[in-house]
Amino acid sequence: xxxxxxxxxxxxxxxxxGIGILVFLVLxxxxxxxxxxxxxxxxxxxxxxHQPVFQLGLLVLIAxxxxxxxxxxxxxxxxxxxxxxxxxxxxWYGVWVLFVVFYLPFLVKIxxxxxxxSHGD
Amino acid sequence: MAIKSKRYQEARLExxxxxxxxxxxFMRVSGVVLVFLLIGHMWMNxxxxxxxxxxxDYVAKRLSQTTWKVYDWLILALALxxxxxxxxxxxxxxxxDPAKRFxxxxxxxxxxxxxxxxxxxxxxxxxxxxx
Amino acid sequence: MQVTLKIxxxxxxxxxxxxxxxxxxxxxxxxxxxxxxHKVKWYQDGSLAFRRSCGHGICGSDxxxxxxxxxxxxxxxxxxxxxxxxxxxxRGLPVEKDLIxxxxxxxxxxxxxxxxxxxxxxxxxxxxxxxxxxxxxFDQGTKCILCASCTTSCPVFWVNGTYxxxxxxxxxxxxxxxxxxxxxxxxxxxxxxxxxxxxxxTAYNCTEACPREIPVTQLIEEVKRAILFDSF
Ligand code: HEM
Ligand code: HEM
Ligand code: SF4
Ligand code: FES
Numbered sequence: 001x002x003x004x005x006x007x008x009x010x011x012x013x014x015x016x017x018g019i020g021i022l023v024f025l026v027l028x029x030x031x032x033x034x035x036x037x038x039x040x041x042x043x044x045x046x047x048x049x050h051q052p053v054f055q056l057g058l059l060v061l062i063a064x065x066x067x068x069x070x071x072x073x074x075x076x077x078x079x080x081x082x083x084x085x086x087x088x089x090x091x092w093y094g095v096w097v098l099f100v101v102f103y104l105p106f107l108v109k110i111x112x113x114x115x116x117x118s119h120g121d
Numbered sequence: 122m123a124i125k126s127k128r129y130q131e132a133r134l135e136x137x138x139x140x141x142x143x144x145x146x147f148m149r150v151s152g153v154v155l156v157f158l159l160i161g162h163m164w165m166n167x168x169x170x171x172x173x174x175x176x177x178d179y180v181a182k183r184l185s186q187t188t189w190k191v192y193d194w195l196i197l198a199l200a201l202x203x204x205x206x207x208x209x210x211x212x213x214x215x216x217x218d219p220a221k222r223f224x225x226x227x228x229x230x231x232x233x234x235x236x237x238x239x240x241x242x243x244x245x246x247x248x249x250x251x252x
Numbered sequence: 253m254q255v256t257l258k259i260x261x262x263x264x265x266x267x268x269x270x271x272x273x274x275x276x277x278x279x280x281x282x283x284x285x286x287x288x289x290h291k292v293k294w295y296q297d298g299s300l301a302f303r304r305s306c307g308h309g310i311c312g313s314d315x316x317x318x319x320x321x322x323x324x325x326x327x328x329x330x331x332x333x334x335x336x337x338x339x340x341x342x343r344g345l346p347v348e349k350d351l352i353x354x355x356x357x358x359x360x361x362x363x364x365x366x367x368x369x370x371x372x373x374x375x376x377x378x379x380x381x382x383x384x385x386x387x388x389x390f391d392q393g394t395k396c397i398l399c400a401s402c403t404t405s406c407p408v409f410w411v412n413g414t415y416x417x418x419x420x421x422x423x424x425x426x427x428x429x430x431x432x433x434x435x436x437x438x439x440x441x442x443x444x445x446x447x448x449x450x451x452x453x454t455a456y457n458c459t460e461a462c463p464r465e466i467p468v469t470q471l472i473e474e475v476k477r478a479i480l481f482d483s484f
Contacts, residue, residue: 001320002317002320002321002343002405002407002457003319003320003321004321004405004407004455004456004457004460005456005460006456007454007455007456007457007459007460007469008407008455008456008457010455011407011453011454011455012407014453015453075454078454078469078473079473079476079477080477084473085454085467085469085470085473086470088454088456088469
């Protein structure tokens, strides 16, 4: 493995999270759009996705969206300001600070739900 | 756009090269819009409500309001274009065999186009009979 | 001190795949990796193949992947690496033998950006004058020694060899920002395609690898902006 530092990991994570979100989007739209076929079909999908495994998966997805989004803003700052490249490392740590701040509410709410056993119907 | 070429061929070369620039700009513009849309979307559906309460009735109620139709459609369109183009970058890097790359792209673009069609239908062409 | 030197070797006549070879070498902490390679080649195994010329960081011929990072063997000291040292050929270019790679794809990308002054205007009586500020604008790029450390440290280049690579973009920067040059549109053509600057994903390996301390990513971003502002 090449011993790159922050920038290299920022890139690999950005790429992997981007692909992950796209895969989720496919399943997600199929799930939501199934409402066109009425409550029976739709609720069957919903029940399926309410299983704890998928809620864990959702937590991973939310982490992916938050990281990809904030790191995307970092990339934009590097592209359009004269100082962004110089402070790319600090910006990346900033990405993680924002990540933690925004992730906590999701983690508490969804994680609490999984542990509290309120899944199913 | 400043085209300064003397011959048609050169002009075409210059014109066609700008395509990658436009995608590059689009990735950034759509990205900025998507951060706000997506954090808002996830907040409304996973923090403000209990995930487990999401069912047909919930979706039908939300999707009968024009605001969320438009909001969701923006996410749908921007995320598919942004993600689709991002995936094109990735495939150009990772799938180096021209024939394989071509067919992978055909399959994936078709899937994304179908998804856009399906998603748009569910948002605008279907009456959930709520009101 | 005793150094364990692991070298990734490849002999096209015998090997199907590269193989690791380990050597024990006596070294001073102030020895350079290049000295270790010499000790192996001269006293232990004459078949070891690697490039070097100047021996002091100016010809750009001995970029290698040393302990996981691209560096020049002639500028890397043993004391900065410890007693176990691994040496591999730089990545993304075809290996010819041991640490020698085929540099032709790298130089093809270099030529694609037209790395020479382009100016059709009639030359003035004496010379094309330039202020110190104008000269400073492209100074960093002039320090490049074309060692390929940057291009072969790039995660995009490893998987996609059609990417023009940081070194060629640094060279393009050197002319695009030269007040005497008139050829930027021609260079933009090579840089604006799907294999040009827009493939850069700002992973910063290039900047960290450059032995001349050129802020490679900074220059690449300046080239992106130059194309952007030229087109809108
Ligand atoms: C949340 C807001 C988002 C922001 C701010 C954002 C930002 C960006 C930016 C700036 C890039 C270009 C990266 C570069 O040129 O180095 C990018 C690439 C990418 N994005 Fe997003 N994006 C967002 C959401 C999404 C979504 C929803 C998806 C999937 C549906 C996605 C998938 C991708 C993919 C696959 C790439 C290509 C990665 C690569 O080439 O390495 N992004 N994103
Ligand atoms: C915490 C994670 C998420 C939850 C709980 C969630 C939930 C929902 C729900 C309940 C709907 C129905 C309509 C509405 O309420 O607006 C919906 C629609 C939608 N969501 Fe999400 N979502 C999540 C994340 C995402 C992400 C990350 C994306 C984009 C990459 C996305 C894209 C969409 C789209 C495009 C629609 C409209 C679907 C259609 O066309 O029928 N969602 N989502
Ligand atoms: S920019 Fe630096 S790393 Fe790249 S070729 Fe030039 S000297 Fe070597
Ligand atoms: S031998 Fe010339 S740069 Fe190292």
